[in-house]
Amino acid sequence: MKTESKKIKVSRVCENSLMVYFGETIDTRLVDKIAVFTHAVQQQFQGALEEVIPSYTSVFIAYHPLKADPDQLVHWCQQQAEQVLTLSEVSSAAKVVSLPVYYHPEVAPDLQALAQARQLTVDEVIEIHSQTEYTVCAIGFAPGFAFLGSVDPRITMPRHAEPRMKVAKGSVGIADSQTAVYPLDTPGGWQIIGNCPVELFNMTHEPMMPFEVGDKIRFQPMTREAFLASGGSL
Structure with missing residues (x-):
């Protein structure tokens, strides 16, 4: 039917x-x-x-x-x-979720290469990425993996031709006009520019994820010390 x-x-x-x-x-x-x-x-x-x-x-x-x-x-x-x-404007239950990110090459193997490819400094990439408010467009691939749009055209980059066998939990990546945080250690081909120490999926919690489709995400740069104090690993 x-x-x-x-x-x-x-x-x-x-x-x-x-x-x-x-x-x-x-x-x-x-x-x-x-x-x-x-x-x-x-x-x-x-x-x-x-x-x-x-x-x-x-x-x-x-x-x-x-x-x-x-x-x-x-x-x-x-x-x-x-x-x-047909609605010109929508009023939803969407919330804004702030996620801290440590942007540094020691947790971000693609940060410097992306900056160079886009003819920007690392600080400019960080500023552009963290000053954009993203929408949770879909959740999939892995539990707690939120596809976020849209990335500023100045820092868009395609996926790697050959995915890595392991991308560390918390890795913040870019793939074309999308960005996302890897909630688990998993293979992946996104351009990794930082790491977020916040747990994004826990089956024992209610809700199991801190966001849902339609919510807004903002990334907040954090220091190395704050990253380690929050449970991040290098």
């Missing part, structure tokens, strides 16, 4: 899940609207949903087949998404 409008598309994925497509182009303004829709569907069908996963341009919804009527859910999502998409 598939329902379409001029811009919104709601598609049944299987007997207990569907996708709501808001568009095809990454746009932080669209992310804000997706965040509003996500909160609305969670409230409207509270108790009937098993999982709601927003991304850059869509929302995946898994529901309990005995607790939600599929046709009713599809119809509601279609109308609600269309309504949200």
